[in-house]
Amino acid sequence: xxxxxxxxxxxxxxxxxxxxxxxxxxxxxxxxxxxxxxxxxxxxxxxxxxxxxxxxxxxxxxxxxxxxxxxxxxxxxxxxxxxxxxxxxxxxxxxxxxxxxxxxxxxxxxxxxxxxxxxxxxxxxxxxxxxxxxxxxxxxxxxxxxxxxxxxxxxxxxxxxxxxxxxxxxxxxxxxxxxxxxxxxxxxxxxxxxxxxxxxxxxxxxxxxxxxxxxxxxxxxxxxxxxxxxxxxxxxxxxxxxxxxxxxxxxxxxxxxxxxxxxxxxxxxxx
Amino acid sequence: xxxxxxxxxxxxxxxxxxxxxxxxxxxxxxxxxxxxxxxxxxxxxxxxxxxxxxxxxxxxxxxxxxxxxxxxxxxxxxxxxxxxxxxxxxxxxxxxxxxxxxxxxxxxxxxxxxxxxxxxxxxxxxxxxxxxxxxxxxxxxxxxxxxxxxxxxxxxxxxxxxxxxxxxxxxxxxxxxxxxxxxxxxxxxxxxxxxxxxxxxxxxxxxxxxxxxxxxxxxxxxxxxxxxxxxxxxxxxxxxxxxxxxxxxxxxxxxxxxxxxxxxxxxxxxxxxxxxxxxx
Numbered sequence: 001x002x003x004x005x006x007x008x009x010x011x012x013x014x015x016x017x018x019x020x021x022x023x024x025x026x027x028x029x030x031x032x033x034x035x036x037x038x039x040x041x042x043x044x045x046x047x048x049x050x051x052x053x054x055x056x057x058x059x060x061x062x063x064x065x066x067x068x069x070x071x072x073x074x075x076x077x078x079x080x081x082x083x084x085x086x087x088x089x090x091x092x093x094x095x096x097x098x099x100x101x102x103x104x105x106x107x108x109x110x111x112x113x114x115x116x117x118x119x120x121x122x123x124x125x126x127x128x129x130x131x132x133x134x135x136x137x138x139x140x141x142x143x144x145x146x147x148x149x150x151x152x153x154x155x156x157x158x159x160x161x162x163x164x165x166x167x168x169x170x171x172x173x174x175x176x177x178x179x180x181x182x183x184x185x186x187x188x189x190x191x192x193x194x195x196x197x198x199x200x201x202x203x204x205x206x207x208x209x210x211x212x213x214x215x216x217x218x219x220x221x222x223x224x225x226x227x228x229x230x231x232x233x234x235x236x237x238x239x240x241x242x243x244x245x246x247x248x249x250x251x252x253x254x255x256x257x258x259x260x261x262x263x264x265x266x267x268x269x270x271x
Numbered sequence: 272x273x274x275x276x277x278x279x280x281x282x283x284x285x286x287x288x289x290x291x292x293x294x295x296x297x298x299x300x301x302x303x304x305x306x307x308x309x310x311x312x313x314x315x316x317x318x319x320x321x322x323x324x325x326x327x328x329x330x331x332x333x334x335x336x337x338x339x340x341x342x343x344x345x346x347x348x349x350x351x352x353x354x355x356x357x358x359x360x361x362x363x364x365x366x367x368x369x370x371x372x373x374x375x376x377x378x379x380x381x382x383x384x385x386x387x388x389x390x391x392x393x394x395x396x397x398x399x400x401x402x403x404x405x406x407x408x409x410x411x412x413x414x415x416x417x418x419x420x421x422x423x424x425x426x427x428x429x430x431x432x433x434x435x436x437x438x439x440x441x442x443x444x445x446x447x448x449x450x451x452x453x454x455x456x457x458x459x460x461x462x463x464x465x466x467x468x469x470x471x472x473x474x475x476x477x478x479x480x481x482x483x484x485x486x487x488x489x490x491x492x493x494x495x496x497x498x499x500x501x502x503x504x505x506x507x508x509x510x511x512x513x514x515x516x517x518x519x520x521x522x523x524x525x526x527x528x529x530x531x532x533x534x535x536x537x538x539x540x541x542x543x544x545x546x547x548x549x550x551x
Contacts, residue, residue, distance in 0.1 A: 001361070005354045012377055012428065015388035022391070071284045078281030081273025090282065093289050100293075101486025101530070103503045104523050107510055108296030111303050111314070111520065116295075150292040153285070182274060204379070211381040214488055214503075218510070227383040234383075234493055238391045246384035257379040261372060 016250065023243035040244040050245060053229035060141055060225060061210035064148040069202040071149070072156025076164060077190065079157075094154040106218030109147040113139065113219065139221030147215045152205035159204070159264070163197035164190075196263045203260035207253045304520035312514025322521035329522055332505040333529075336485050339416065339499070343423040344480035347431040348473065350424065355435035356465070360447070371436060378429040386493050389422050393494065414496035422490040427480055434479065438472025439465065470544035478537030482530045502526050 026037035044050055075094075079087050097105075117137035124130055167190065175185040213227040220228055226249060233242055273281075307317035358370055377385065392398055393412035402410050412418050442465060450460040466473075488503030497504060502522060509519030 001353045001357045005357045008350060008354045008428070008432075009373070011425070012374070015392045015425070016377070016380075016385060018397075019384075019388045019391055071288055074281040075285035078273070078278045078285070081275060081278030082282065086282070090285060090289075093293065094285075097289070097293050099482070099534075100297075100527070101483070103486050103488050103506055104300075104527055105292075105296070107506060107519060107523055108300040109292065110510065111516060112296035112299040115299055115314075146292055149288060153288055157285075182277070186273070207379050211379075211383075213383050217507075227381060230383050230387065231489065231493070234387050234390060238387070238394055238396075242387065243391070246381070246387050249381045249384045253380040254376065257376060265368075 019243045020247050020250070022240065023247040025240060025243075028240075040240040041248070044241045044244040044248070047241070050226075050229065053224050053226045056141065056220075056223055057210055057226040060144050060148065060216075061206045063141070063145045064152050064209035065202045065206040067145065067149045068152035068156050068205045069198055072153045072201060073160055073194065073198055075153070076157050076160035076194075077186070079161065080164060091157075094157050097150045097154040098158075102212070102214040105147060105150065106215040109143065109215065110139075110218045113143050113146075139219050140223050143219040143221070144216050144225065147219050148209040148212060152209055155204060155208065156198075156201035159201040160194050160197045163194050167193055196266050200260045200263040203256050203263065207256050207260070210256075211249070211253055300520045300523060303516055304524050306517045308515045308517050312516075314516045317517075322517045323525070325518055326521050326525050329502070329505045332500050332502050333525075335500055336487075336502045337529075339419060339423065339491075339501070340481050340484035340487075343420055343427070343484050344477050346420070346424050347427050347480050348435070348477055351428060351431035351435050351476075355432045356439050356461075358432075359436050359439035360444070371433070374432050375429050378433075382426060382489060385426060386422055386490055389418070389425060390493050393418050393421070413494065414498050416495070416499055418494040419491050419499045422494040423484055423487065426490060427483060430483075431476055431480060434476040435469070435472060438469040438476070441472075442468050467544075471541040474537055474540045474544060478533050481533055485526065485530065 021033065023040055024036050024038070025033050026035040026039065027033065075090065079090060082090075121136050124136060171189055171193075172185055175189050180188065211227060212225075213231060216225040217228050217231070224232065226245070230242065230245060230249075233239075233245075303314050304322055305318055305320065307315045307319070307321075309315040354374070358367060358374070362370055390413070395413075398412060399410045402408070446464060446468070447460055450464045451457075455463065485501075486503060487501055488507055491497070491499045491501040491504055495501075506519055506522055506526070509515045509522060
């Protein structure tokens with residue numbers, strides 16, 4: 001069993017290790033390793049299309065993380081004070097947001113936003129008599145951020161609710177006994193208690209949004225995110241430059257996930 | 272602690288988000304699936320179930336998806352069982368969580384980058400070149416069912432291990448010791464105690480994997496070269512190439528219905544397994 005587990009580890013990490021190693025390969029063709037070099041990173045990071053996609057991905061991931069941490073924290077706290085029915089409905093809808101496959105969310109967002117956009121454009125054209133209204137809205141960063149915020153928020157709600165379940169009710173009573181109002185208790189007891197979970201949820205949202213492919217593929221319009229750009233490039237064949245881009249993406253997500261999980265564990269250790 | 276009015280206020284942005292990104296889009300998809308393709312592509316108002324009849328024309332995609340998802344989920348589970356059991360019952364303390372973290376970590380890294388790693392490894396200059404150099408002959412891996420299966424297992428193994436870890440972790444060590452004391456060997460204990468007790472977890476893991484796999488597009492596209500045709504490929508083609516939105520929506524809704532049936536069956540089987548576990 002130990003040997004088999006080791007084999008599975010190799011299976012999980014070896015292919016990734018191969019592209020990491022070959023991203024530092026000096027040779028122009030990928031058949032042999034001839035020496036260390038950063039030339040493919042230099043090439044990848046001087047490619048304007050790749051840079052535009054990277055910028056796009058970072059902006060989208062940051063916005064999705066901020067939006068979903070804000071909404072997710074509010075929802076998780078709000079769920080503590082609602083009826084059972086509301087709680088079950090909201091929680092099931094959030095779970096649905098996580099469970100519906102990306103391809104369905106992607107196409108559903110595509111048809112919904114294009115219907116909403118053309119409706120809004122017609123309304124503007126009619127009300128303001130403005131001819132140019134037909135190109136008022138288009139797919140791009142905002143549509144990707146909106147679609148990503150759904151599953152990111154669902155994740156944040158889940159992470160923070162888990163943390164809130166560990167909140168000792170006697171602290172709230174103590175706060176009340178010390179003449180703190182409800183608002184003050186919320187702000188000075190509950191919020192500080194969930195901060196590690198908020199940070200972890202935000203960081204995980206960043207990673208999930210940064211790496212997400214299929215939804216962005218549908219709703220990013222003419223501005224691809226990094227995974228979409230990479231997908232389009234891979235279809236033209238593997239190159240050393242792609243190895244460098246893939247390695248950079250893996251590095252970013254691994255670093256952010258490690259920090260996120262350390263926050264999750266810190267939260268648990270203190271409780 | 273919270274006033275109801277305050278709670279409602281806090282939930283408001285959540286409702287807005289759900290309406291804008293989940294409920295609105297799903298209802299729009301349902302409406303469009305009942306419509307007609309406009310002559311220039313897109314959607315034209317109509318009310319018919321014609322598109323759902325045409326879904327049958329994509330039955331190869333459905334068959335492919337069901338077969339490879341069922342097979343891939345089974346292999347994932349078989350490979351995950353020993354690893355999850357090893358982590359849950361043989362490792363202790365901080366080593367245990369470090370190993371678990373390392374297993375789950377790939378799941379939080381780019382799907383595209385990880386699939387690309389196999390594209391690279393199975394491509395002309397990867398494994399086939401190595402095998403030819405050894406003298407085993409010429410092989411071709413890319414654009415085959417085999418490559419898609421490998422990609423699927425690779426992508427979803429971490430989540431399978433994590434879910435099975437949770438299932439095995441719940442089984443108390445005392446039960447295993449009791450079984451041992453009663454003279455059962457390790458292998459026998461595993462099959463007569465651990466597996467029946469973990470059965471609900473095994474079923475929920477299998478159905479989740481099946482659902483996740485059947486929504487795949489990226490892996491069949493990159494490693495199957497579009498020759499291994501999944502429902503995901505059919506949906507993307509219908510939307511982004513032939514611009515037949517109504518048929519694409521109908522295919523997507525059929526896919527979701529299939530997933531709901533699987534999730535429902537999984538609930539029933541889990542309940543049955545729970546009952547059996549208690550009697551046995």
